[in-house]
Amino acid sequence: MRALIVEDETDVAADIAQAMQEAGFVVDVASDGEDAWFRGNTEDYDVAILDLGLPRIDGLTVLRRWRSEQRSFPIIILSARNDWTERVAGIEAGADDYLGKPFEIGELIARVRGLIRRAAGHTSASIAAGKLLLDTNRMSATYAGRPVRLSQLEFRLLHYLAHQTGRAVSAGELAEHLYGAADPGDANAIEALVMRLRRKLDADAIETRRGFGYLLAGSGE
Amino acid sequence: MKAGSLRVRLLLGAAVAVFLALAAAWLAMTLLFERHLEHRAEADLIRDGTQLAASIAVNKDGVPTLRREPDDARFAEPASGLYWQVSTQRGSLQSRSLWDESLPASAVAKAGDWSTRFVPGPFEKELLLVERIVRPERGGLDVLLQVGLENASLHRARDEFGDELALFLALLWLILSAAAWAQVELGLRPLSAVRNEVEALKRNPRERLSTTHAKEIEPLTRAINELADARERDLARARRRAADLAHALKTPLAALAAQSRRARTTGAAEAADGLDRAIAAANAAVDGELARSRAAAIRAAPTVSTSVALPLIDSIVGVVERTESGALLVFDVNVPDALTIPVAAEDLLELMGALIENAARYARRRVQINGSASLQQSELSVEDDGPGIDAELIAQAIARGGRLDEIGSGHGLGLAIASDLAEATRGRLALTRSALGGLKVSIAWPLAAADGATAI
Numbered sequence: 001m002r003a004l005i006v007e008d009e010t011d012v013a014a015d016i017a018q019a020m021q022e023a024g025f026v027v028d029v030a031s032d033g034e035d036a037w038f039r040g041n042t043e044d045y046d047v048a049i050l051d052l053g054l055p056r057i058d059g060l061t062v063l064r065r066w067r068s069e070q071r072s073f074p075i076i077i078l079s080a081r082n083d084w085t086e087r088v089a090g091i092e093a094g095a096d097d098y099l100g101k102p103f104e105i106g107e108l109i110a111r112v113r114g115l116i117r118r119a120a121g122h123t124s125a126s127i128a129a130g131k132l133l134l135d136t137n138r139m140s141a142t143y144a145g146r147p148v149r150l151s152q153l154e155f156r157l158l159h160y161l162a163h164q165t166g167r168a169v170s171a172g173e174l175a176e177h178l179y180g181a182a183d184p185g186d187a188n189a190i191e192a193l194v195m196r197l198r199r200k201l202d203a204d205a206i207e208t209r210r211g212f213g214y215l216l217a218g219s220g221e
Numbered sequence: 222m223k224a225g226s227l228r229v230r231l232l233l234g235a236a237v238a239v240f241l242a243l244a245a246a247w248l249a250m251t252l253l254f255e256r257h258l259e260h261r262a263e264a265d266l267i268r269d270g271t272q273l274a275a276s277i278a279v280n281k282d283g284v285p286t287l288r289r290e291p292d293d294a295r296f297a298e299p300a301s302g303l304y305w306q307v308s309t310q311r312g313s314l315q316s317r318s319l320w321d322e323s324l325p326a327s328a329v330a331k332a333g334d335w336s337t338r339f340v341p342g343p344f345e346k347e348l349l350l351v352e353r354i355v356r357p358e359r360g361g362l363d364v365l366l367q368v369g370l371e372n373a374s375l376h377r378a379r380d381e382f383g384d385e386l387a388l389f390l391a392l393l394w395l396i397l398s399a400a401a402w403a404q405v406e407l408g409l410r411p412l413s414a415v416r417n418e419v420e421a422l423k424r425n426p427r428e429r430l431s432t433t434h435a436k437e438i439e440p441l442t443r444a445i446n447e448l449a450d451a452r453e454r455d456l457a458r459a460r461r462r463a464a465d466l467a468h469a470l471k472t473p474l475a476a477l478a479a480q481s482r483r484a485r486t487t488g489a490a491e492a493a494d495g496l497d498r499a500i501a502a503a504n505a506a507v508d509g510e511l512a513r514s515r516a517a518a519i520r521a522a523p524t525v526s527t528s529v530a531l532p533l534i535d536s537i538v539g540v541v542e543r544t545e546s547g548a549l550l551v552f553d554v555n556v557p558d559a560l561t562i563p564v565a566a567e568d569l570l571e572l573m574g575a576l577i578e579n580a581a582r583y584a585r586r587r588v589q590i591n592g593s594a595s596l597q598q599s600e601l602s603v604e605d606d607g608p609g610i611d612a613e614l615i616a617q618a619i620a621r622g623g624r625l626d627e628i629g630s631g632h633g634l635g636l637a638i639a640s641d642l643a644e645a646t647r648g649r650l651a652l653t654r655s656a657l658g659g660l661k662v663s664i665a666w667p668l669a670a671a672d673g674a675t676a677i
Contacts (some may be wrong), residue, residue, distance in 0.1 A: 009472050015479030053472070080471035083511070084574035085567050088536040097543050102474035102504055104484055107545075114545060151542030153549055179549075180585070189586040192553035199554075 004048040006036040006062070008055055012101075016049060020112070021106045028127055033057025035167060040066050045073045047112050050138065052075065052079040052090070067094035074115035078103065130160040130218020132205065143201040145163045153178060154197055157190075161206070161216045168212035227412075228405055235401030236394075243390045243397075250386055254378040259349065262370050266351040269293065270368040273305055277364055283311035284363050285357075291316075300344050302371035309362045319343055327352050332363070339372065347372040352476045358386050360627045370534045411435045415442060422449055460518050467507045467514075474507075476502050512571075512638040516645040519568055528566040528602060530573075530592050531556045539592075547581040556592030562599055563666050564646045572642040575664050576603040579635035582606030587657060602663040604655035636662065 003025040007013035010031070028043070031034035033054040040048060040062070048066075052059035063075060074097075077090045080105045082100030090098050096115050099108060119140050127134045131144040139155045141148045150158070160177050161169060171187040178190075194206055194214055206214050230525040254501040269291050276288040285307040295301040296316040306315040306324040315323060322343030329336050332354040342348030348369040355364050411434050418430045422445070429449060478500050485493035534556055541547035562569055573590075580588045584605035591602045636652075639662065643650040655661035 009476055012472065015476075015482055015520040019482070028453045080469070080475075082471070082508075084537060084540070084570040087574070088570065091540045091543060092536070098540060101471040102478045102500055105478070111545060114548075128364050149539055151538075151548060151550075151552070153542075153551060189551045192587060192589070193551040196552065196554065 001046045002028070002044065003112070004036070004039055004043070004045045005033075006048065006054065007051045008032060008053070009051075014103065015211070016108065019109055020049075023109050023113075025112075031055075033059065033062045037062045037065055038071075040071055041069060047116055048073055048075045049108070049112065049116050050147065052073055052077060052081065052086070060089065063090070063093045063095055065216045074118075076111055076115060076219070078108070105210065127159070129160045129165075129216045130205075132158065132162065132201065132216060132218075134159055134162055141201075143205060148200050150200070153193060154200070157193055158216070161214060164215065167213065168207075168209035168215045170213035173213065209214075228409060230407075232398075232402055233406045235405070236297075236398045239394055239397045239401065243394050247383070247390050247518070251379060251383045252413055254382045255375065258375045258378055262349055262375060263337050263351060266368045266370055267348065269305065269352070270335065270351055270366055273307065273368065274353075274355045274357075274366055277307055277355060277366065279309060279357055279362050279364060283309055283362050285309055285312065285314045287314060294408050302346070303369070304343065304348075305366075305368045307367075308365045311362070324348075324350065324369055327355070327365060327367065330354050330365055330367075332356070342369055342371065349375065366578055411438050411555055415445075418442075418443065427453065457525060460514060463510075467511045470503070470507050474504055483535045509637070511576075512641055515568070516641040519565075519642070519645040524583055526565050527561040527563050529558075530560045530562050530569065531558055533566060533570050534573055534577070534590055534592075534601075537570065537577050540574075540583045544578075544581065546584075547578075549586075550584050551587045552577075553587055553589040556590060556601070557594075560592045560594055560599065564600065564648070567644060569641060572639050572646070572664070573601065573603070575635040575638040575642075579603075579639075580605040580607070580660070580662075582635075583609075583659060585659075589655075590659060596668065598665045598667050600663060600665040602661055604657055604661035605659035606657035607659035609654055609659040610652065639664070 002018050005013055005027055006019065007016065007029070008031045013029050013031065017029055020027045025047075028039060028045075030039050034056040036048075036050070036054065036059075037057060039045075049061050050063060055060070059077065059079070063077070066075070072092045075095045076097040077100060078099050078101060079086060079090070080101045087098045097111050099111060126136060133142045134155070135141065136159070139150065139151055139152065141155070141158065146167050156178055158173060160174065165211050171190040174190050175187065194208075195201065198204075198206055202217075207217050209213055230454075272291050273287070276290070278286045278288060280286050287307070290296065291305065293303060295303040296305060296318050298318055299320040301318045304316050304319045304324060306313060306319065308314070313323070319345075324342070328335075329338065330352040335353045337349070337351050337352050340348050340350050342350070349372055350367060350369040351606075352365060352367040355366050356362070357364060369508050415430065415434065415438060418428070422428045422430065429446050432439070432440050432442070477496060481493045481496035481500065484496065531554070534554055538552045538554060542550075542552065564572065577588065577590065580603050584607045587606045589604050591600075591604075593600050640650050643664045646666065648666045651662070651663045653661045
């Protein structure tokens with residue numbers, strides 16, 4: 001696993017690099033935005049840890065450039081500015097996670113692993129069901145050609161429904177799949193999740209079959 | 222009216238100026254009237270003198286005689302004030318009104334034209350006297366012809382005119398003073414409007430004076446607006462510097478955390494623990510200070526802007542869904558599309574961000590975000606299905622006026638930040654138990670503070 005650490009504070013960069021190496025990553029360190037952009041654009045990384053306050057080119061610009069150049073590796077932002085305006089700007093610019101300074105190194109490693117786990121492990125790059133197209137590498141979706149941002153839970157629900165061609169899946173089965181058999185949660189949570197997905201995709205994107213459960217519109221055609 | 226006020230000064234100035242102008246007018250008009258009376262009297266005397274001249278004859282003794290006396294009855298009444306006298310070097314003839322007095326001799330009378338002068342006359346009265354030399358017969362004696370009128374009658378007429386004029390001018394002075402008062406009131410009215418706007422500016426430093434004032438006041442309003450701009454810029458700069466300073470501390474804290482970790486790997490676990498505690502305390506202090514400075518900034522400059530709640534809440538949920546704790550939760554957002562809240566977008570983002578992140582940290586499966594508006598208030602609430610906070614702890618914190626970050630359940634700092642921001646934006650924060658089982662935090666903004674809130 002290769003990781004790019006972009007941090008201009010030497011002590012912090014060295015600490016992260018050491019912790020990442022101990023966690024089994026091969027690490028490159030960039031200390032300014034220009035170097036970071038070049039490395040991210042020319043090398044293949046599994047994850048990038050990106051500080052926002054960088055010399056030469058700021059972190060947010062580097063992030064936007066990577067994404068506009070179709071660099072899709074997961075990125076976790078590390079920033080001293082931890083207010084919500086910054087966080088929202090970071091995520092909307094294409095970051096996958098955001099961690100404010102100072103941070104627990106253990107939490108950073110856990111989040112990096114989580115990002116890699118979510119991005120990996122899919123044999124097929126994309127799954128289509130009706131108007132829905134799921135990108136399993138980026139855990140993102142498009143509906144009728146329109147990009148839709150999904151939470152992990154929402155993606156997993158759609159992913160599960162997409163694999164059940166033409167079959168209505170009950171709320172209980174969905175809960176069991178999402179939360180595990182030991183603690184399947186309540187049906188209301190699934191209902192709320194479906195309602196939220198309908199709002200994000202389309203009111204008719206997920207059909208309800210009374211007495212049977214949910215299925216994706218067009219998945220049985 | 223305050224002494225020394227602009228209104229008093231203008232009114233007094235106008236009243237005194239009008240008074241002086243009217244007094245000068247009174248004096249000038251009285252003098253002119255007096256001159257006019259004198260000219261009229263002189264013309265009358267010359268007319269009488271001309272009649273006399275036509276009737277004069279000189280007898281063989283060289284004494285003047287009259288063929289016919291003037292018609293005016295006053296010439297026949299003793300000391301009537303109207304007199305005539307004709308005289309030669311050998312004798313004189315005079316009106317009965319002169320009785321035993323006579324008109325003074327003249328050294329200025331000419332043969333060609335009438336001369337006019339004021340002289341002390343008979344009965345100790347001053348006279349307006351017209352006189353000339355006539356020669357009734359060719360080669361005969363020169364006759365001095367004099368007709369006089371007592372000046373007192375002229376003065377009486379002048380004084381009567383002066384009194385009536387003074388009365389009229391006093392009335393005019395009152396009317397002009399009233400007009401000046403109306404003018405001052407009208408002229409100062411734009412200043413009252415400016416004063417009201419300055420009051421609004423005092424209440425809310427983001428207000429500005431309007432640009433529709435009179436041309437003469439415009440430089441003043443422009444200067445006040447520029448001053449307010451400069452003050453707001455200074456405040457913003459100070460806030461930015463405080464925030465920058467707080468943020469600037471975060472990276473050294475991260476570097477210290479790195480040192481701590483290094484110390485731990487070299488076996489100095491105790492030192493590392495101490496360092497970690499100090500870092501956590503410093504970080505909490507910086508976060509708390511940032512939140513407080515934001516709340517203070519809102520209080521110092523309360524916004525008049527409103528924000529549409531739903532897109533902001535969706536953005537926050539989009540971020541929280543990516544965190545470890547948020548990734549496995551269902552975010553049930555029931556906020557009407559058109560719901561607006563009387564809080565600036567960035568402040569609402571911080572407020573709701575703190576609440577939603579907090580809820581996500583403690584929720585088991587679900588976080589529910591509701592929004593509603595009525596005629597009285599607009600309201601947002603965040604609730605979760607987590608363990609919640611003990612009602613007794615909430616009551617204690619509220620009852621003793623303590624800070625919510627002292628609750629100690631771990632909900633603390635997020636709730637304290639939200640509470641500060643809610644209070645700064647004139648919202649009311651309430652903590653209750655959610656129907657989902659966990660904590661429900663509601664914030665209601667009353668309609669008085671929520672002019673832009675849309676009733677749904």
